[in-house]
Every structure is written in structure tokens, then in C-alpha cells.
Amino acid sequence: MDLNLIMYLIPSLIMFGCGVYGFITRKNMIAILISLELMLNSVDINFVVFNRYLFPAQQEGMFFTLFAIAIAAAETAVAIAIIINVYRAAKNVDINQITKMKF
Amino acid sequence: MPLSSTIYVLAIPLFMFLFLGLVGVKMPRKITGVIGVLGMAVTTVWAYAIAFTYFFGNGEGQMLDGVRQQVVATDWTWLSFYADKLVVKLGVLIDPISAMMLVVISTVSFMVHLYSLGYMSDHDGNPEKGFQRYYADLALFTFSMLGLVVSTNIFQMFIFFEMVGVSSYLLIGFYYGQQPANHASKKAFIVTRLADLFFLIGILILSFYTKTFDFKEIMGANGHDVCNAFTSAQGLTFMGCSVTAWALTFIFIGGAGKSAMYPLHIWLPDAMEGPTPVSALIHAATMVVAGVFLVARMFPLYVLEQGAMDIICVVGAFTAFYAAAVACTQSDIKRALAFSTISQIAFMMTSLAVSSANGKLLGGHEAGLGYMASMFHLFTHAMFKALLFLCAGAIIHAVHSNENSKMHGLHKFMPITSIAFLIGCLAIAGIPPFAGFFSKDEILVACYEKGIGWGLWMSMVAGMTAFYMFRIYYLIFFWKKHEVHGEHAPKDQPWTMTVPLIVLAIISCVAGFAPFGKLVTWDGAQLETHMNWPIAGASVGIALIGIGLATMMYWKENPLPDKLATMFKGLWTASYKRFYMDELYQFITHKIIFQSISKPIAWFDRTIIDGFFNLLGNVTNSASFGIRKMQSGNVQGYVSYYIIGAVLLAAVTGVVILCF
């Protein structure tokens, strides 16, 4: 049995779908962030897999993923800082409750 | 006096209108009145001089082989619809009828101007409020009427038709503060406007085929040479009738509106709400004959179109009878006189129309007798009807009422007025040697020539005329002793009012001897007229019967009229109510035009059309409100819409790619 491109893409797709679902349904900000990480991760997988299967001579996909990981880390750090700050102000991380800055 | 100076006959009243209307308002009332009268006096003298020059002078081109020629004295291009053809000119056309009309209009107008000095003032002889406006409007009317009769083309005639309509509107509504005058003026204008609409359509049709408005170009000099375009258009038919018949009938309707032919007569009795001198000038002597004048002016064309002529004949004969029947029962003296006017104008119309049969003039060597008679009657009628109205004005001024129940037995108090009124009555009844006898006799002769039925019918109406005129006369001046109300007993009026009465009475006595046949004929050739003694005798006999009947019923107070009224109650009421024509019009205007057309249209506009556009607006609005909810600030919502949208877009693209 060959492990071909599609076989890696399918789990990645499902991971992405779960990320979308979680992002839409979750109310907890951290949970939303987790869903976001799922989506990012699935995209990373795609980059790598496409790179590896279709263009084995080049390394762009790999590098892209590398930078994406770095940026994801930065983003998560800032996001969590914001969440903690929000929690400090509102004693809550539920997005439905935090409407003070809306409108 | 050169004929080209006729323009000043028009210019003076126009100037008087502008002067009195703009400057006169600031001047003392009495002075404006005097200026108005003087202006009119000059106009009158000038008009007489023009008429004299035309009839008796021998200027260039006036007489040719014993035929009096039409003279175009002035012609100024006012409006050119097409550069070379269809040009509206304002000009002066002098021919027998317009010269005669100049005399009629200026005489009556001058008399009315003079008379109004006295009439339009209160008890102490001070002029009323609006005196300047009154004289300005009179001058405007005189100008318009003069302009009408000297028109060189049919469009100029239409223009002045409108102008007389407006000045009549202004004068009827002189007492605009009073509701009846207000309504009457509106009614007069709208009814005549409706008629003018038909006139306009007639002009449009006629000019479409002949490509000109000019009388001379359409009918040739003196009406002998009708242009080919007209005769060839007679062959074209529209809905079964020739287009020229349509055109001429429409033009006649225009004239019928001004001349108060049935069923467009309804404005005239109401127009009596205006000051009485105005009624004398406009609604008895001049404006109401504009329709007759119009038909007379286009007589050569009508002769060629027998269908239109027959319509005029029937309408005229019926109106004469109808109005006479109504006049027999009216209690308001001005209204009675108004119906008498309608009846007499119908005489003139009929007389014009009976002149021809099968496209040819009747009467052998007296061809065109009806035309001559009609113009003759127009002339005499203007004089004696103006006289009657001015007398009525004097009476009304004395007793402050139009109702004859308030009068009775005035003969002792106002002898001059009474005699003048009697002369007018005799003249209209057709008793020799007063003016009406001669003209009415010619008309009856013309009618008998057309057919014995027409003659008998018109003779009967002539008898009715004598009856109702003397009924009015007796009810005003005799019947019973006058009951004096208040301090003032009625008396003859000041000289400004009696002089016109006397002058007009004298004219009414002698005008019948004028050699009309030599002066005014349809083609300018002289016409030898002979007294037709059998017919003349018979008509005098009928008139005497009418007078006798009136004397029997109304000379002294007696129960006979009441008894007759109860005996023929339905007929009497119908006649008193003018055979319900006003109610019919009321129904048409209010119930049909306002309630059934205008209201639904206005509703349709507000509800359906406006509603549609409001609906568009509301739909957009509510759609926006619906969409606004999606813009909630909820990122999760945005993501889901984004994803769904992206998926849909991808799906659509995929389907499109797969399909093509």
C-alpha cells in the first residue's frame, strides 16, 4: 500500500474542519485560540506534505511552515497576554460576556 | 380717414386698459371713469369714420365692378409656426361685416361706458370700489372684441376669442367677493373654454389640410374662390364624414360656446351676475354674437359643406325655441332677457344656416339673403337688446333687486325708462316700424325659402318672443301698484344713465331703414331686397297675437297666470328650472369629472404609483435592517459567513468549471 499525498491531506482536512467548528461554536476565548491553533497546524501539514511530495528538490513549503510556527508562537503569546489582561478587567474569558468595548 | 388707421381703433382701448389698469389705480375714481369714457368716445368716432370711409368712400381697391372688396389694412407677422407657411398674423381686415361690427361694438361700448358712470356708483353718486378695474376691463373687452372682428386669419380670431372670454370672466366676476358672481364667472369661462377647445381642434384640422390660417388664402377674395386644398380635402373622410365637415362643425361648436347655443348656453344666464352694463355690452350685444360672426366669416366654406350647415340649422332652430320657452317663465328680469338673447342669437344662426342647400346658395337673385338678414338682425338686436339691458339696469339700480316681484307698477315712477323699454320690446317683437321688424322679416323670408317647416317653426318662436317680452314689460311697469320700501321711491336715473337709453331707443326706432342689402352681403355684391308682404304681414300678426296674449295675462293683476301655472305644473316648473340643464351640467362636472375621474386619478397617484415607489424604498430599508443584524461584531459569526460564502463560491466555480 502506498502512502500517497491524499492520505496525509485527509487528516489535515479533518483537523481544519474541527478548527472551524471549534472557532465558531466555542465561547471560551482560550478554546477559540486552541481551535485557531488546530487550523494553523493543519495548514502547516499541507505545506509540508505538498512540498515533500510534489517538489522534493525544493524546500519552500518546509521553510514556510518553519516561519509559520514561529509566527504562531508569537501570535499565541500576544493573544494569551491579551486574554489574561481581559480576564483581569472582566473576570471572565467568555466572549459573549465581554461586550464593553463593543459599539 | 385711411383704412390703415383702423389699427388705432384697436390701439386706443388697449392703451386705455394698460393705462387705467396700471396708472389709473392710483388716481381718483371719478377721473379714471371720465378718462375711460373720453377714450371710448374717440374710439367710437374713429370707428364711425372708418366705417363711413369703407362704405361710402371710394378709396383704392374698395369697389371693383360694383363689388365691395375686402381690404387688408394691416398685417403683422406675430408668430410663424413654419418659416414660410402657417404664419399667424395680427392684422386688420375690413369688409362689410367687420366694418359693421366696428360700428356696433363702438356704439354699444361707448353707451355702456357712459352709462356705467352713473350705474357703478352708490346712492350719493360716488364711484364704487374697483371702479378703475371696471373701466380697465371694459377697455380690454372692447379691444378684444374689436380685434376679433377685424381678424385677418382664423388664428387671430381664436386669439381674440380667448381674450374676450377672459375679459368676460373678469367682468362677470367683478363683484368677486360674492359667491354667485365667483361661480358664474368660472362657469362662463370654462364652458366657453370647452367650446374653444373644439374651435382649436377645428383650426388644427383645417390648417392641416389647407396649410394656412389666412381667410383670404382659404376663401379667396370675397369668398368666391375657395382654395383647392379645401375642396380636395372634402374628399377625404374620417369616421364616415369628410374631414372638412369635421373641421367646420368643430369650429361651429367654438362659435356656439360663445354664442350660447344649446347645450352650451348654460353660462349665459348665470353671467347675469355681473354688473348690468356689462351684461348689456358683452352678454347681449357683442361677445355673444362672436359665434355668429365666426360662422358668417367662414360662410363660403360652410356653404360648401352642407352637413355642417344642417347641424347649425337644427341647433339654431331648437335653441331659439328652447330659450323662448324658458324665457316665458323666468322671474329674474335679467335672466329672462338673457334667454331672450339666446333665442335671438339662435335666430341669427339659423338665418345663416338656411341660406344654402346641397352646397349652393338658395334664393335665385336674392342668394345669400339669410346671411344678410342675419347680419342685419345682429346689428338691430345689438341696439335694442343693449337698450333693454340698460333699462333693466336702471330699474335694478332703482329697486335693488332683479326679481320682478319687487317691481310692478314702476311706470309712474320711471316714465323715461318705461318708454325706452317699451320701444325695445316693440323692436324685438317685430312691430313696424321698429328695427326688429325689418331684420326679423328678412330672416323669416330666408327660412321660408329653405322650407315651409323651418318658416313656420321660426314664426312660432317669433310669436313667443313677443309674448315673453311683453310679459316682462307688464310685470315690471304695470300689474299692480308699486309698494315703496324704505325712504327712496324709485325714480328715473341721472343723465349719464338716461342719455344712453334715449340714444339707443332712437337707434332702435330708425335702424330698420338702413339699406343693409346694399352694404352688407356675403360677397360684397349689392343685394336688392324686397319686402315680402305676405310673410311680413303674417309675422306682424303673430307678434300682435303674442302681445295680446301677454296683455290679457299680465296687464293687470289677475289670477290667470297662476291658474295656468298650476294647470301645466310640470311644464311650468321644467321651464322655470330651464329644463334642468344646469342640474345636468352640475351632475356631469361634479359627479363625473370631479368624483369619478379626478378623485380616482388622484387616489391612484397617491396610492398606486406613489405607493409603488414607497414600497421600493421600504423594501430596501427593511432589507438593510435585515442585513444589519449580520454585522453584529461577533467574530464567530463573521467566520461562519466567511466560510459558508467561500464554500458557496468554490462550489459555484466548481460547477461552472465542470459544466463548461
Next chain:
Amino acid sequence: MESLGNVIMYVIIALTIIVFSVLAVTTKKILRSATYLLFVLLATAAIYFQMDYEFLGATQIAVYAGGIVVLFVFAIMLTHKPGEDAAPITSHKRTLGLVACGAGVLLCGAAMLGYAKFCGQSLPSMSDFTIDSLGKMLLSTDKYGYLLPFEAVSVLLLACIIGGIVIARKR
């Protein structure tokens, strides 16, 4: 033909990813959610190893599994009482989420399977790609050199550090 070990390895990885992804977004306890995320991330790292990208896998483990998940756990600890359940998901949102993710997955899946026959080949061999060349590429400015993004990311990280301090510092 792949070795059986690889196939077994793949099955384990795929199952881990699918199961723990689903669990990560459905569990009610937020701390568990973070833990499941950790498993998913580790499985992802395993994919990278399978693809012969050892450095990437290592980074994944170090940064994601080691750094980010720990951050999550700290954050959760700070903001949540232990044992607290997440609020139940409203049915409206669940429908919306299911529709969005279901439609997306179905469409992409359909598209992918439509192209499946073009991807029949097995893992191609990769010419010598060593840490050495990777490091050179990261710091070179030639073609296939990544110095600029590298520096940009470093600036970004610096900004993040400062930003994180500024945001989270007590006032």
C-alpha cells in the same frame, strides 16, 4: 511499496489527529482541550518526521508542544477554576458551526478525491537535505536564501516579547 511499519505509523498518526482534533473542540473541560491539542501537535510532529523533516519536527515539538501548549495551560490555570465546565453550546451556533465545517470539509474532500488519481505516487526520495544546508539557506541572501524573513521573524518575536510584557504588566 511502503514498509509496513510506515503504514502502521501512518494509521496511528492519522487516527490520533482525527480523534484528538474532534475531542479538542468538543470536550467541555478546557484543560482537557489543551491536552488533546498537545496530542494533535505531537502527531503533527510525527508526520514531519515521516516526511524526513527532522528539524521541522523538532521545532514543532519544542515550540508548539513545549512552548505554546504550556502557555495555554498557564493561561487556563490563571483564568479558570479547576474542574469548571464550559458553558453549553447553543444549538443555533452548533448548527452554524456544523454547516460551515461540514460544507467546507465535504467540498474540499470531494475536490481532493476528485484529484486523487493524480496523486498515486509514493514518497519520492529527497536529495541530501541536511541541517547544514538548512542553516546556510536560513542565513543566505542568494536565491533560496531566507535571511530577510528570518530577520523579520526575529523582529516580530522581539516585538511580541515587548508587547506581551506591555499588555500583561500590572498597572
Next chain:
Amino acid sequence: MEIFSNMLIYFVIIPVLTLAGLALTKNKGIDAIRAVAVTGATALVGLAVYLVVYFLHARAAGDTSDMILQTSVMWYEPLNIKLALGVDGVSVVMILLSAFIVFAGVFASWKMDPLPKQFFLWFFLLSTGVFGFFISVDLFTMFMFYEVALIPMYLLIGVWGSGNKNYSAMKLTLMLMGGSAFLMLGIIGIYFHSTSTPGEYTMNLLDIAKNNAIPHNWQMFLFPMTFVGFGVLGAMFPFHTWSPDGHASAPTAVSMLHAGVLMKLGGYGCFRIAIYLMPFAAQQLGWIFLTLTGISIVYGAFSACVQTDLKYINAYSSVSHCGMVLFAILMFNSTAMTGAVLQMLSHGLMTALFFALIGMIYGRTHTRDIREMGGLMHIMPYLGVGYVIAGFASLGLPGLSGFVAEMTIFVGSFEHTDMFHRVFTIAATTSIVITAVYILRVVGKLLYGAVQDEHHRSLTDADATERISTATLIIAVAIIGCFPNFFINIIRDSFTPVVQALTSVM
């Protein structure tokens, strides 16, 4: 700059300078504001009169070109948009009309309150658009000035209006904007078919007419677009409903300018763009619009019969009269079209007069409901007489402008060789009776009769500025009515190219 040597550009520059002058005045300095406004308006009238003289002189000197005073300056190279100026007889008289109405409008809004400065600013911006429209021969600049004239309307009604002003302003602006959307589509379509050599597209309508390159099937699509676009502004049935509400809410001077000039843009555009450039479609589709305009004429008149608000009566009467303008334009012969321009002149002046008088009466009685007024002639004879004269002009009394215009239209229309058109003309003539009905109804109720409201007895007659405003218009109406040939001679030759284009496709 070459463009500044053309006097036409000053019709735009003067209002702009007036705007600048107004901007410099202080908010409270009412005298300075009035002085600037009057100066600007007077300069416009003077220039317009000079233009007429210049035009007549040029024609007399044998200048037979379609347009005189042509100048063209490149404005936006990539799309070949130029600032192209030029006037023919029609534009000359329309400019004269606009100048007169702006002049009278300034006097009619003498006591404008509140914010007089801002009012005059918008007022002159509107005038800029109007004049710009009439002097342009480039589709783009025409459209631009058209929009410039439209937008101030919203604020002028919305801020200074009365009654249900927000609704009316919104409705008016939206409907006219809807019209201009059609129009823009039409103009873009024309642009891309303006020439048969690709890549040399032009917006200059004289060039487009000369190229005559719009394919017939495109004409059938673009003609309705442009005609409806302008027809909305010309209050064509069924797109007229903005007019009653808009006029009823607008302040006096705006009603004057709007009914007097802005609605004329519609008629002018219809013939200058829609018919001139697309004669084939005009011949093919003319009957549809002829039917609609015919309906407008009679429908507007009937609607006016039962209205009770003075401004509504006048607005519906405008629908009827403007319907006649479009009706005559669609008759495709130079007499009827000349009549249409005369009708534009006449209706412009007369409606402006009406609105001025209504504004003055409303300013005194604070009601426009004719059921609540009566016998005003006793109290304010000057205004009363003015109203009667305006009414007479409207119902077509000879000697005033309405008669000349209507008769030219009727005679010209009836000369059409087609029976359908002639029968329709007869149907349209009935409006003269209905017009008389509603005009006399108003006059009878409003001015005649007894005084309805005793409080009205203390009211005053017109003051000096009001007299200037109305007298200007009355004199203009009378001049057109008495000496129509003067205007006809200016106008008529301008239609030669249009009629030629129309007959060539028969």
C-alpha cells in the same frame, strides 16, 4: 488659457465666484450676503442677455454652424474627456431663462431664515450645475454638472423645507438619482459606441452625432435608458411622484429654481442626448414615450383638479405642462420642438412666478390649504393680481407665454403625417380645458369670495423685494407672450440637425 477667452465659461465662473464671495461673508452679515447674492445674480442676467445679443449678432453675420462659441479643452486624456463648450439657440434661451429665475429666486428668498449664508451657498452651487449643463456639449461634463445640480436639492429641501421635508427630500433625491443611474448607463453605452474606429471613443456629442456610429440594436437599448433618465427629471408619468412632494416641501426659491430650471434639464437632455444621438431608436420607440407623456398631460391636469394644497396643485400642473414638453419633443418636427422649448421657457417663468406667489402667501397666512383661505384679493391685491396673471399664463391666455407655447406645440404636433400622432395631439389639447378648470377653481377659492379667516384681514400686501421678484417674472412672461417670433427665430434653426438626423433614418 484658451478656455477663459470663451465667454461661456463665465456662466460657471460667476456662480463659483459668488460662492467664494459668500464664503467670505460672516454668518450674521445678512446685508453682505444679500449684496453678494444679488451681484452674482445680476451679473448672470447681464451675461445671459449679452449672450443672446451675441448669438443673434453671430447668426446675422452668417455664422451657420450648429453651435457657436465652441471650445474644447482636454480634461482627462485616457478617456478622451474634454471640457467642451458650445451653445445653440436652445441653450441660449435656456441660459436666459435660468438667469432670470436665479435672479427672481434671490429676491424671493430675501428673508431666508435660518442660515441665509448656507442657503445661498447651496443655491448658487445648484445654479453652477444648471449653467454648466447648458453650456456643455460633452456627455461627461454634462452629466457631472447634472449631478452638481441635483445634490444641493437634498440639503435645500431637507434643511430649509417645510412639512414632511425629510421624506420629500429623500424621495426626490433618490428618484432623481435612480434616473441618473439609468442615464449613466446610457452615457457609458453611447461612449463605447461613439465611433466606428475602435479606440477613438469620444464624449463630445457633436462628434458622436457626426460619427453616427451607434448600432441600431444598441440604440434600442440605450435610448430608453437615456430617455427615462432624463424623463424622471422631466416628471414623465409614472416617474413624476417626486415632484408633488418635493415641491410641496421645498422653500420658495428652491421650488422656483427646481420647477423653473431643473425640470427643464430633463426636456433639454431628452432631445439633446437621447433623440439627437439615437434617432433610429427614437423613431422606433417614440410611440411608447409619446403615450406616457400624453398620459402625463391629461393625468397631471386631472390630478390637479382635486388637490387642496396650493403647491400640490402647482406641482401636478407642472407634471401636465412638462409632459407637454416631452410630448412635443417626441413629435420630431422643428415646429413642435420649438414649441417644446417655448413651453420650457413659459413653464419655467410661470411656475417660478406661481411658487414665488405661493411662498409669499404662505409666509403670511401660514397655510397652503385652499379650504382655509378665501377672499385674499381683498387683502393683498398685488399678490392676488399676480396670481391671476400666473393662472392666465398657465391656462394659455393670448398675450402671455403659455398660449404661444401650447399653440406652437399643438400646431406643430398636428402637422405630423401620422394619424396616431394627430389623434394623440387632439387628446392632449383637452388639457387646456382641464387646466382652466383647476386654475379657476383655485383662483375662485383662494382669491375671490368672502374672507374666510378673520385673522387674515391684518395681513399686508407684497413689499419691495417681493414686487421685484414677481414683476421680473410677469414682465418676462408677457414679453414671450407678446413677441414670440423673436424667440422662435433664435430657437428654430437649432433643431435643423436633429430633424435631419431623424428624417434620415425614416
